[in-house]
Amino acid sequence: xxxxxxxxxxxxxxxxxxxxxxxxxxxxxxxxxxxxxxxxxxxxxxxxxxxxxxxxxxxxxxxxxxxxxxxxxxxxxxxxxxxxxxxxxxxxxxxxxxxxxxxxxxxxxxxxxxxxxxxxxxxxxxxxxxxxxxxxxxxxxxxxxxxxxxxxxxxxxxxxxxxxxxxxxxxxxxxxxxxxxxxxxxxxxxxxxxxxxxxxxxxxxxxxxxxxxxxxxxxxxxxxxxxxxxxxxxxxxxxxxxxxxxxxxxxxxxxxxxxxxxxxxxxxxxxxxxxxxxxxxxxxxxxxxxxxxxxxxxxxxxxxxxxxxxxxxxxxxxxxxxxxxxxxxxxxxxxxxxxxxxxxxxxxxxxxxxxxxxxxxxxxxxxxxxxxxxxxxxxxxxxxxxxxxxxxxxxxxxxxxxxxxxxxxxxxxxxxxxxxxxxxxxxxxxxxxxxxxxxxxxxxxxxxxxxxxxxxxxxxxxxxxxxxxxxxxxxxxxxxxxxxxxxxxxxxxxxxxxxxxxxxxxxxxxxxxxxxxxxxxxxxxxxxxxxxxxxxxxxxxxxxxxxxxxxxxxxxxxxxxxxxxxxxxxxxxxxxxxxxxxxxxxxxxxxxxxxxxxxxxxxxxxxxxxxx
Numbered sequence: 001x002x003x004x005x006x007x008x009x010x011x012x013x014x015x016x017x018x019x020x021x022x023x024x025x026x027x028x029x030x031x032x033x034x035x036x037x038x039x040x041x042x043x044x045x046x047x048x049x050x051x052x053x054x055x056x057x058x059x060x061x062x063x064x065x066x067x068x069x070x071x072x073x074x075x076x077x078x079x080x081x082x083x084x085x086x087x088x089x090x091x092x093x094x095x096x097x098x099x100x101x102x103x104x105x106x107x108x109x110x111x112x113x114x115x116x117x118x119x120x121x122x123x124x125x126x127x128x129x130x131x132x133x134x135x136x137x138x139x140x141x142x143x144x145x146x147x148x149x150x151x152x153x154x155x156x157x158x159x160x161x162x163x164x165x166x167x168x169x170x171x172x173x174x175x176x177x178x179x180x181x182x183x184x185x186x187x188x189x190x191x192x193x194x195x196x197x198x199x200x201x202x203x204x205x206x207x208x209x210x211x212x213x214x215x216x217x218x219x220x221x222x223x224x225x226x227x228x229x230x231x232x233x234x235x236x237x238x239x240x241x242x243x244x245x246x247x248x249x250x251x252x253x254x255x256x257x258x259x260x261x262x263x264x265x266x267x268x269x270x271x272x273x274x275x276x277x278x279x280x281x282x283x284x285x286x287x288x289x290x291x292x293x294x295x296x297x298x299x300x301x302x303x304x305x306x307x308x309x310x311x312x313x314x315x316x317x318x319x320x321x322x323x324x325x326x327x328x329x330x331x332x333x334x335x336x337x338x339x340x341x342x343x344x345x346x347x348x349x350x351x352x353x354x355x356x357x358x359x360x361x362x363x364x365x366x367x368x369x370x371x372x373x374x375x376x377x378x379x380x381x382x383x384x385x386x387x388x389x390x391x392x393x394x395x396x397x398x399x400x401x402x403x404x405x406x407x408x409x410x411x412x413x414x415x416x417x418x419x420x421x422x423x424x425x426x427x428x429x430x431x432x433x434x435x436x437x438x439x440x441x442x443x444x445x446x447x448x449x450x451x452x453x454x455x456x457x458x459x460x461x462x463x464x465x466x467x468x469x470x471x472x473x474x475x476x477x478x479x480x481x482x483x484x485x486x487x488x489x490x491x492x493x494x495x496x497x498x499x500x501x502x503x504x505x506x507x508x509x510x511x512x513x514x515x516x517x518x519x520x521x522x523x524x525x526x527x528x529x530x531x532x533x534x535x536x537x538x539x540x541x542x543x544x545x546x547x548x549x550x551x552x553x554x555x556x557x558x559x560x561x562x563x564x565x566x567x568x569x570x571x572x573x574x575x576x577x578x579x580x581x582x583x584x585x586x587x588x589x590x591x592x593x594x595x596x597x598x599x600x601x602x603x604x605x606x607x608x609x610x611x612x
Contacts, residue, residue, distance in 0.1 A: 028057075028286070029055075029285065029287070030055045030056060030057040030285060030286075030287060031054050031055045031056065031287070031288045031289045032045075032048055032054065032055070032056045032057070032287070032289055032290050032291075032292060032602075033057045033058075033059065033271075033291045033292070034056065034058045034059070034291075034294055035254050035291065035292065035293050035294060035295050035303060036058075036059070036060065036061075036112065036293070036295035036296060036300075036575065037058045037059070037110045037111070037112065037232075037233070037237070037250070038060075038110075038111060038112015038113060038114065038294060038295075038296060038575070039111070039112045039113060039114040039232045039575075039588055039595070040112075040232075040294040040574045040575045040592070040594060041058060041060070041112065041232075041292070041294035041295075041574070041575075041595075042058065042110065042111065042112075042233055042236045042237045042248075043152070043232055043236050043595035043596065043599070044292060044598055044602075045058045045236075045237070045248070046176070046236040046246075047599035047603075048599055048602060049240070049243050051245075051603075051607055052243075053245070053607075054245060054606075054607065055246075055247075056245060056247070057247050057248075057285060058246075058248040059249055059252040059254055059272065059274055060109075060248065060251075060252060061108055061252060061254070061295075061299075062084075062107070062108035062109035062250065062251065063085070063109055063110070063250050063251060064110045064250050065085055065109040065110050065115050065231075065233065068080065068085065070083070070116075071085070071109070071115045071116065071231065072228050072229055073229070073369060074119055074221065074223055074227065074228070074229055074379060074380040075352060075355070075365070075369070075376050075377030075378060075380065076377065077117075077118050077119065077380045077381075078118075080115070080116045081103075081116065082103075082105065084109075085108055085109035085115060086105045086106065086107065086108055086116060087104075087106045087298075088105065089103075089104040089105070089298065089477060089478075089480055090102065090103055090104055090477075090480070091104055091480045091481060091484075092480060094482070094483070094484045094485075094538075096483065096484040096485030096486055096490075096535060097485070097536075098536055102482075102484070102539055102540065103441065103539075104298075104480055104542065105542055106296060106298060106299075109233075110231075110232075110233040110237065110248070110250060111231030111232045111234070112232065113296070113588075114231040114232045114233075114588055115229075115231045115233065117542070117586075117588060118380055118381055118586070119223060119229055119380040119381070120219060120380075120381055120384070120586040120588070121219060121220045121222055121586070121588065121589050122208060122219055122586045122589065123145070123146075123149060123209050123211070123585060123589055123590065124145075124213070124583040124584055124585040125211055125212060125213045125214075125427060125428070126142040127423070127426070127427060128423060128427065128583045128584055128585070129141055129142040129144075129145045130142055132579070132580060132581065132583075134419070135415060135416065135419060135551055135581070136551060136552055136561070137550055137551070137561045137580070139561055139597075140550070140561060140597075142211055144597060145590065145593045145597075146211065148592075148594070148596040148600075149172065149589055149590075149592065149596075150171065150172030150173075151172060151175055152172065152176065152177050152589070152592040152593065152596050153171055153172035153173075153175040153177050153179050153589070153592075154172065154173060154174060154175050154176065154177060154178045154179065155168065155171035155172060155173050155179050155180075155220075156179065156180035156181075158180075158181045164181045164218050165207065166206070166207045167206055167207035167209070169210075170207045170210040171207075171209055176236050176239070177222055177230055177232075177235045177236075177589075177592060178222065178223070178225070178230045178235070179220045179221070179222055179230075179589075180220055180221065180223050180224070180225075181218060181219075182218065182220075182221065182223075182379055182382045183227070183374035183378060184374035184375055184378050184379045185218065185379065185382045185383070186350075186351065186382075186436050186452075187513075188349060188452055188510070188513040188514075189382060189383050189452075191507075191509040191512075191513060192216060192383050192434060192504070193216050193383075194507075194509045195504050195507035195509040195510060196216045196385055196432075196504055197216075198507055198509070199391075199503055199504060199507070200387070200391040208386075213428060214387070214388060214428050215385065215386065216383065216384070216385035216432075217383070217384070217385070218383055219382065219383070219384055221380055221381070221382075222235075222588065223378070223380070226372055227372060227374065227377075227378040229380075249276070251276060251277035252274045252275070252276050252277070253275050253277075253474050253475060254272060254273070254274045254303055254474065255273045255274060255275065255282060255306060255474045256272075256303065256306045256307040256308075256474075257269050257272055257273075257291060257303065257304075257307040257309075257571070258270050258271035258272065258284060258286075259308075259568075261323065266567055266568050266569045267309075267323055267324055267567055267569065267571070268568075268569045268570060269287060269290070269291045269569075269570050269571045270287065271284050271286040272284065272285050272287065272291060287570075289570060289606060290570040290571065290572060290602065291570065291571050292573075292574050292598075293565075293571065293572065293573045293574070294573075294574045294575045294595070295575065296544070296576065296577065297333070297467070297545050297546065297547045297575065297576050297577040298467050298478060298480060298544055298547070300547065300548050300573055300575055300577045301329045301330035301478075301547045301548060301577065302468075302469050302474075302478050303474075304326075304329045304558075305318075305329060305330065305468060305469045306320065306469060306472060306474060307323065308320050308324070309323055309324045309326055309565065309567070309568070310324075310325075310327070310329035310468075311325070311326070311327040311329065311330070311331075311468075312325040312327075314468055314469075318469065318471060319472070320472060324565075324566070324567035324568065325567075326553070326558060326565070326566055327556055328548075328549055328553070328556035328557050328558045329548065329558055330466050330547050331464075331466050331547065331549075331556060332412050332416075332464050332466075332546040332549050332556065332580075333464065333466050333480070333481070333482050333483075333544060333545075333546055334461060334464060334465075334482075334544070334545050334546040334581075334582045335461070335465075335482045335540040335541065335543050335544050335545070336457045336458060336459060336461065336540060336541040336543045336582070337457065337461055337482075337484050337485060337490065337494065337538055337540055337541075338455050338456065338457040338458075338538070338539050338540060338541050339456050339494060339498050339533075339534050339539070340435075340439060340453050340454070340455050340456075340537065340539075341453065341454045341455075341456065341498065341501050341502060341505060341517065341519065342438060342439070342443075342451055342517070343453070343454075343505055343515075343517050344446065344449055344450075344451060344516050344517075344518055345449070345451060345452055345513055345514060346513060346514070346515045349450055349513055350450060351376075351436050351437045351438075351451055351452060352436045352437035353437045353438055353445065353449070353450045354376075354450060355377070357448070365377045376436070379436065381433065381434070381435060381436070382434070383433075383434045384431055384432065384433040384434070385431065385432040385433075386428035386430070386459070386584055387428055387430045387431070387432065388426075388427070388428055389401065389424070389425070389430075389493075391500075392430060392496055392500045393496050393500075397496065400492075401489065401492050401493060401496070402425075404488045405421050405424065405489055406488075406489075408462075408487060408488070411464035411466070412464045412556075413551070413555040413556060415551075415555060416549075416551065416580055416581055419581050420460050420462060420582065421462075423460045423582075423584070424460045424462075424489075427459075427460065427584060428459060428584045429458060429459050429460045429584070430456065430458060430459065430500075431455075431456075431457045431459055431584065432454055432455070432456055432457075432500075432504065433454070433455040433457065434452065434453070434454055434455075435453040435454070435455060436453075437451055437452075437453065438453065439453045439455075440453075440537070441539075443519060445518075446518070451518070452505075452513070452514065454505055456494070456497045456500075456501045457541050458490060458494060458497070459582065459583070459584035459585075460582050460584065461487070461490050461582060462487035462489050462490055463482070463484060463485060463486040463487045463490050464483065464486075464546075465480075465481045465482035465483035465484075465486075466479075466481050466483075466547075467479065467480045467481065467544070467547055482540060484538055484540065485534070485535070485538060491534070494534050494538070495530045495534060498520075498533075498534060499530060505517070519537070520533040520537070541586070543576070543586070543587055544577075545576040545577065545582065546576075546577065546579050546581075546582070547577040548573045548575075548577035548578055549578065549579070550563070550579070551580045553567075557580070558573065558577075558578075559572070559573050559578055563598055563601065572598065572602075574594060574595050574598040575591060575594070576590075576591050576594075578594065
């Protein structure tokens with residue numbers, strides 16, 4: 001009996017221990033350790049290190065991204081995908097996408113996804129942010145987000161003669177992130193306004209940064225006066241990298257958090273274990289105050305789970321010692337599903353496709369950009385349209401859709417489901433976005449043909465997925481499962497919205513530019529045709545959120561309104577994983593706002609120097 005107990009004890013010890021071969025204990029110590037040098041991570045590191053008496057370490061998995069023209073030049077959006085600055089993830093096979101695995105790019109470089117995204121600056125509506133606050137999150141309503149957003153932004157006024165309407169009071173003017181309206185918009189894009197107005201009678205808003213986003217509009221982008229992309233690295237880090245109290249380490253893979261727990265007390269994080277690239281041993285750094293997780297909606301839950309913070313069933317399956325049983329970690333993954341409509345342009349109409357196939361034309365455009373003159377390379381994207389249900393469907397169809405709004409998932413609480421349904425009914429559940437060229441990844445373009453693409457995306461999906469680690473190995477790809485189009489309403493709305501996108505692009509306003517529809521193609525007519533087409537081509541906008549939800553623990557939340565992880569004392573999450581419900585926005589500026597607000601929460605707790 002004694003021998004068997006010893007054997008069992010040894011088995012348990014082996015099963016629940018981590019692989020720590022060649023571990024070197026480093027004596028470095030910092031007040032704050034920020035994991036992830038992306039959109040949020042560099043923002044909060046910059047703000048916390050404003051106090052010279054506070055020491056801050058940032059651990060970033062990727063490189064610094066300097067001299068990467070795919071990051072720098074706006075018109076080269078998309079060229080950095082599937083390169084060394086991208087995690088190059090893929091989802092698990094998606095039932096709602098005919099079993100396809102969907103490519104899932106995320107930034108692996110200083111600046112994170114702000115370095116590889118499509119540079120779209122939007123804020124959600126007032127009501128979207130207020131819905132977050134009503135879910136038990138005081139201090140996270142519209143006024144709070146708006147204040148934090150203005151602290152991050154340096155708004156560049158449109159040049160004289162520009163017809164772009166704007167409201168200077170809706171923007172910040174002294175922040176690090178330069179934000180400007182496009183100085184070049186492809187001529188074929190302007191037809192969208194009259195085409196959309198012919199169908200739904202809406203007029204473009206003056207400035208959607210004011211909290212009202214519905215309608216077609218020109219949006220600003222994080223592009224500076226020299227027509228280059230602005231990232232969290234170029235805005236928040238490079239200008240202040242000489243601070244002696246701030247250390248940013250690149251090419252560092254974090255293995256896990258080192259923690260200690262006394263009886264009847266919350267978990268205390270004492271340090272971080274990581275490995276630098278090309279080294280076969282791990283290092284540890286100790287933390288005096290807090291660890292801040294800003295590794296994104298995929299990376300953050302992975303680090304928590306490898307540290308024993310997550311669903312006890314998963315942790316035991318992977319033989320990880322349980323530190324905090326927190327089932328919400330990695331659950332409630334949300335993303336904006338998207339399908340594309342691709343249209344051939346008439347001969348002589350140029351798009352970004354011409355840069356890829358015409359070396360002479362490309363050289364001319366690069367010369368324009370280098371001289372600071374607007375052209376195709378200074379333009380990323382510029383026109384989008386947030387639409388309500390009544391903009392897209394008639395009254396009879398609307399009633400048909402509302403009958404599908406049923407609670408059918410255990411991946412989210414009824415409170416979060418109802419909050420999402422409210423935004424579907426009264427918000428802008430669909431976005432239409434123009435892209436200046438061919439953008440289908442699995443289909444082929446015609447030779448010597450230029451294109452315009454319209455992306456149709458759902459902003460408040462009811463489908464909920466998950467992301468969890470597949471092993472203890474920090475370099476193993478996680479199991480990313482967004483469960484695209486798993487909810488019947490998402491299928492219904494995507495079909496109706498994609499059909500509406502075709503109506504827009506078929507308006508006579510585009511007749512001087514568009515020659516014909518290539519994808520999905522004129523053979524797609526009935527709702528059955530559309531469902532088949534949608535499932536064959538659906539993807540996402542690469543906006544993962546919700547996997548570390550800011551809501552009570554009893555509702556499977558992960559952080560409280562102070563962003564502290566439930567069951568811990570000094571561990572916060574500061575990134576898009578905290579969203580308890582989806583928002584109608586491209587999330588970069590909201591993530592900047594989260595980080596700005598988080599820095600104030602931390603300063604309130606530890607010291608009294610605040611950002612201006």
